[in-house]
Amino acid sequence: MKRTNSRSGFLAIAASSLVVLSMAGSVQAENSGSVVAAVFPGSWEDAYRTVVAPIVTEAGFDITISPVLAQDQVGKMMASGGKPPYDALLVSPGQTAMLKAAGLIEEIDPSKLKNWDLLIDSAKTPYGPSVTVEVNGIAYNPETVPKPTGYADLFANPAFEGRVAWIGFGSNTATMAWTEIAKINGGGADNMQPVFDLLAKNLNKIGAIATSGNAQMTMYQQGEIDVFMASTGNVARLRSLGLPADFAHPKTGSPAVPVTIHMAKGASDPDAVYAYMDAAISTTVQAQLAEAPTGYIPTNSQVPFTDIILQFVTPEQLDNAVFPDWETIGIHRAEWTAEFDRVVAK
Amino acid sequence: MQKTTGTIFAAPMLMMMLLFFLAPLGVLAVFSVLGPDGEVSLANYRTFLADDFAVGVLFDTILLGAKVVATVTLLGLPIALLYWHSGPGLRGLILIATLLPMLTSNVVRTFAWIVILGRNGPISQSLVELGLSSRPISLLFTETGLVMALTQIELPLLVLPLIAVLSQADRRLIDASEVLGAGRWRSFLTVLLPMLTPAIFAGWVLVFASATTSYVTQSVIGGARLIYMPRFVYREVGILFQWPMAAAISFLLLISTGIVMLGLTMLARHRRLAAYA
Numbered sequence: 001m002k003r004t005n006s007r008s009g010f011l012a013i014a015a016s017s018l019v020v021l022s023m024a025g026s027v028q029a030e031n032s033g034s035v036v037a038a039v040f041p042g043s044w045e046d047a048y049r050t051v052v053a054p055i056v057t058e059a060g061f062d063i064t065i066s067p068v069l070a071q072d073q074v075g076k077m078m079a080s081g082g083k084p085p086y087d088a089l090l091v092s093p094g095q096t097a098m099l100k101a102a103g104l105i106e107e108i109d110p111s112k113l114k115n116w117d118l119l120i121d122s123a124k125t126p127y128g129p130s131v132t133v134e135v136n137g138i139a140y141n142p143e144t145v146p147k148p149t150g151y152a153d154l155f156a157n158p159a160f161e162g163r164v165a166w167i168g169f170g171s172n173t174a175t176m177a178w179t180e181i182a183k184i185n186g187g188g189a190d191n192m193q194p195v196f197d198l199l200a201k202n203l204n205k206i207g208a209i210a211t212s213g214n215a216q217m218t219m220y221q222q223g224e225i226d227v228f229m230a231s232t233g234n235v236a237r238l239r240s241l242g243l244p245a246d247f248a249h250p251k252t253g254s255p256a257v258p259v260t261i262h263m264a265k266g267a268s269d270p271d272a273v274y275a276y277m278d279a280a281i282s283t284t285v286q287a288q289l290a291e292a293p294t295g296y297i298p299t300n301s302q303v304p305f306t307d308i309i310l311q312f313v314t315p316e317q318l319d320n321a322v323f324p325d326w327e328t329i330g331i332h333r334a335e336w337t338a339e340f341d342r343v344v345a346k
Numbered sequence: 347m348q349k350t351t352g353t354i355f356a357a358p359m360l361m362m363m364l365l366f367f368l369a370p371l372g373v374l375a376v377f378s379v380l381g382p383d384g385e386v387s388l389a390n391y392r393t394f395l396a397d398d399f400a401v402g403v404l405f406d407t408i409l410l411g412a413k414v415v416a417t418v419t420l421l422g423l424p425i426a427l428l429y430w431h432s433g434p435g436l437r438g439l440i441l442i443a444t445l446l447p448m449l450t451s452n453v454v455r456t457f458a459w460i461v462i463l464g465r466n467g468p469i470s471q472s473l474v475e476l477g478l479s480s481r482p483i484s485l486l487f488t489e490t491g492l493v494m495a496l497t498q499i500e501l502p503l504l505v506l507p508l509i510a511v512l513s514q515a516d517r518r519l520i521d522a523s524e525v526l527g528a529g530r531w532r533s534f535l536t537v538l539l540p541m542l543t544p545a546i547f548a549g550w551v552l553v554f555a556s557a558t559t560s561y562v563t564q565s566v567i568g569g570a571r572l573i574y575m576p577r578f579v580y581r582e583v584g585i586l587f588q589w590p591m592a593a594a595i596s597f598l599l600l601i602s603t604g605i606v607m608l609g610l611t612m613l614a615r616h617r618r619l620a621a622y623a
Contacts, residue, residue: 075584168570170585208487209570211577218457222464224484334586341581342399346489346571 034062035272037261038086041067042214043237047294048280055279061272069212070095071170077104077264084264088273092134092172092257093326094333096127105262112274115281115300123258123281123299130258131280132289132296135313135321136173137255138248139220139230139238150250151181154227155202165208165216165225166199168340169333173213176255176324177229178336184252189328192336196343209344220245232312233295240293247312254313256321258299378593390594400578400595407558407575408602410492414557415550417497418504422549425501426508426542430515441509444502452499456563459495460486463567487569495567496557503556504549511545547614551607558603575599 035056039048045067056063068076070091077084077099089095089105099105107126110116116124123130138148146159154160167174178195185194199206207225210216216228221243230247238245261280263273279285286300295308297318305315381387394400429440447455461467463485473479485491515538523533561576568574575595582592 072584075587078587079583079589170581211565211570215566215569218460219464219486222460223466224460224464224486334588337581337585341570341573344571345399345403345573 033060033269033272034064035087035267035269035276036064036066036085037088037090037276038066038068038073039090040069042217043233043294044090047289047296051285051288052276052279055282055285056272056276059275059279061269061275063272063276070172074098074102074104078102082266084266087264087267087269088276089262089264090131090259091262092259094172094175094329096260096262097326097330099262100127104265106265108263108274108277112271113278113281115278115283118283118300118302119281120299120301125260128260128262129277129281130260130299131286132299133256133258133318133321134173134231134233135254135256135297135318136176136229136231137250139228139235140246140248141220141226141244142246143244144226147246148227148248148250150184150252151177152184155198155205160227161205162207163226164206165210165219165228166206167210167212167216167229168344169337171213172257173229173231175329175333175336176257176322179324179329180250180252180255180322189325190332192332192339196339199340199343203344232297232309235312236295236308237293249313249317253320253322254317255324256318257324374593374596377590378597380590390591391598393591394594394598403573403578404575404598404602406573407599408606410489410496410564410574411554411558411603411606413489413493414496414500415553417493418500418553419546419550421497422501422504422508423542423546425505426512427538429505429509430512444505444509447498448502452560453562455499456495456566459491459498459563459567463491463494486567487571489568489572492564492568492572495563496560499560499563500553500556503552504546507545507549507552508542511542515541544614547610551610554606554610555603558599 037048039045045065049065053063053065066086068086073086073089073091074095077086077089084104089099091099096105105127108128110124113129116129119129122133138151138154140148145163146157148154148157148160154164166177169175169178178192179189181198182188182192182195185198187194207227208216208219210219213230213234216225216230217234217238219225220228220238221241232247235245235247261277263270263277267273281300283300283302286296286298286303289296290298290303290306290309292308295306295312297305297309297313305313378390379386379388381389425440425444429437432440462469464470465482465484465486469485470479470482474482485494519537519541520533523537524530528536558574559576561580564572564574565577576599579592579595579599582588582595
C-alpha cells in the first residue's frame with residue numbers, strides 16, 4: 001500500500017511538473033519574435049486584426065491583438081510590476097501623460113521606422129507615431145431629431161429631451177465634451193463645477209447615462225437613444241451597419257485627439273513593436289483604414305482624405321479643432337469621476 | 347489508509363486553491379491596509395465607512411442580491427415543482443430550458459436583455475398593444491430591468507439544486523400526508539418544503555453571491571446611474587488607480603456578502619431545518 005501511495009505521489013508531482021514546464025514553454029514561445037498589441041475594442045480591434053496584423057505577420061513577427069480600453073491599458077500597465085502585459089499600447093494624450101509620468105513607456109528610435117518620414121509633423125512624437133486624429137462631436141439620428149447646433153443645444157432644446165446619452169469621465173470622448181460644456185458655462189479644464197450643476201439640474205431630461213462608448217453604440221442601434229458624444233469613426237461605423245447617423249460639429253469647435261502607439265517599457269521584442277508601428281503608419285494600411293467602415297483620418301501624408309472622411313470633416317475643420325489640455329485634465333480626472341458618480345447616482 | 351490516498355488526490359485542488367485564491371486574497375488583504383505612504387493603517391476602511399454615498403452603494407448591492415434571491419425563488423420553486431410532477435418529455439424540456447442559458451456566455455445573455463428591455467422590445471410593445479401604456483417604455487437602466495435580467499441569468503443556480511433534491515424525493519410522503527387529511531398547501535408546507543430547505547438555502551447562497559458580483563450585467567443593464575460595489579471597485583482600480591482603496595472595498599464586499607452567506611449556511615444547517623432533509 002505504501003508503494004502505491006509513493007507511486008501516486010510521484011505521478012501527481014511528475015504530472016504537475018510537466019504541466020508547469022509546458023506552460024512556461026508556451027509563454028516563452030509566445031514572447032519570442034512577437035508583439036502583444038493593446039487596441040481599443042470594437043471597430044479598432046476589427047480593423048487592426050484584419051488590416052494591420054497580416055502586414056506584421058508578413059514582416060516575420062507574430063502579433064496578438066488584445067482589445068482593451070485606453071484607461072484599462074494604463075491600469076493593467078500600472079499593475080504589472082515591471083512585466084508589461086502588452087508590448088505596444090494604443091492610447092490618447094490623456095493616457096500618454098499618465099504612462100509617461102509612471103515611466104511605463106519609452107522613447108522610440110524613429111530610424112527603425114521606414115515609414116516615419118511619411119508622417120505629418122504633428123504625428124511624430126518622441127514616444128511613438130500617431131496613427132490617426134479622432135475628431136469628436138455629436139452623433140445624431142437625422143430621422144428622429146434635428147441637427148444639434150452644439151452642446152448647449154442638447155440641454156436647451158426640448159427636441160432632445162430623453163434622447164441624449166452621456167458617459168462619465170472614464171471616457172476620453174466624454175471628458176472632451178464635458179470640458180467644452182464647462183467652458184460654455186463659465187468653467188474649464190480646471191473647473192468642472194458648472195457641468196455638475198448643469199447635470200444635477202437636467203438629470204430627468206437625459207435619455208441615459210451609460211458606462212462606456214460601446215454601450216452607447218449598442219443603445220443607438222436599438223433605438224434607445226438618438227444622440228451621443230462620438231468620434232467621426234463611430235458615426236462611420238453606424239452608417240456601415242445601415243443605420244441613419246450624422247455627425248454634428250459643435251459651434252464651439254470639435255475636440256480632436258490624436259491616437260498614438262507607444263512601446264511599453266520592457267517590451268519583449270522591440271523589433272516586433274517597430275514592425276507593428278511601421279505597419280500601422282504605412283501607406284497601405286492608412287489608405288485602407290481611411291475608407292469605410294472605419295474612415296480614420298490618416299496621419300500618413302501620402303494618404304488623402306477619403307469621401308467617407310470628407311462627409312464628416314474637412315482639412316479646414318481639422319485645422320480649427322480644439323485640442324484639450326490633457327495635463328490639467330489628468331490632474332482633476334479622478335475627482336471629477338468620483339463627483340460625476342455622486343451627481344448621477346439614483 | 348484510504349484517508350491518506352484521498353488527501354493525495356485532493357492535493358492538486360488544495361494547491362490550486364492556495365496558489366490562485368488564498369495567496370491573491372492575502373495580497374489583497376495586505377494592500378487594503380496600506381496607507382498613502384506605505385504604512386499599515388485602516389484608513390481605507392475608515393474612509394469608505396465614513397462616506398454615506400459609499401455605504402449607500404454597499405447597502406444597495408446587498409439589497410439587489412436580496413431582491414434577486416426573492417424573485418428567483420418565486421419563479422424557480424414552481425418550475426422545480428412542475429418538473430417533479432411532469433412526465434419524461436416535459437422534464438427533458440424543462441431541464442434543457444434551464445441548462446441552455448448556462449451554455450451561453452453571460453455577456454451574450456446580458457446583451458439579449460438589452461433588446462428585451464428596450465423601448466422597441468417585446469415587453470414595451472406588449473404593454474402598448476394591451477393598452478397598459480400610452481407610449482413605449484424602456485426598462486433599461488432601471489432596477490426593475492436589472493432584477494429581471496439577473497433573475498433569468500441566476501435562475502438555474504436555484505432550479506438545479508431543487509431538481510436534484512426532488513429527483514430523490516419519495517412521492518409517497520405527499521400521498522401519506524394527504525391520506526392523513528392534510529390539504530395541498532399543508533402538504534407542501536409541512537412535507538415538501540422542509541425537504542427542499544437545504545437545496546433552497548444552497549441555491550440562495552449561489553444566487554446571492556452571483557447577483558451581487560455580476561459586474562457585466564449590472565453595468566450593461568443598470569447603466570451608470572445604478573452604482574453597485576463591483577463597479578465601485580472597478581472605478582478605483584481602472585480609473586482612479588487607488589488600489590489600496592479598491593482592495594479595502596473588495597474586502598468589505600467580501601465580508602458583507604460573506605456574512606449573509608454564512609447566515610444562510612448556518613440556517614441551512616440548523617438542527618430543526620436540517621432534520622427534515
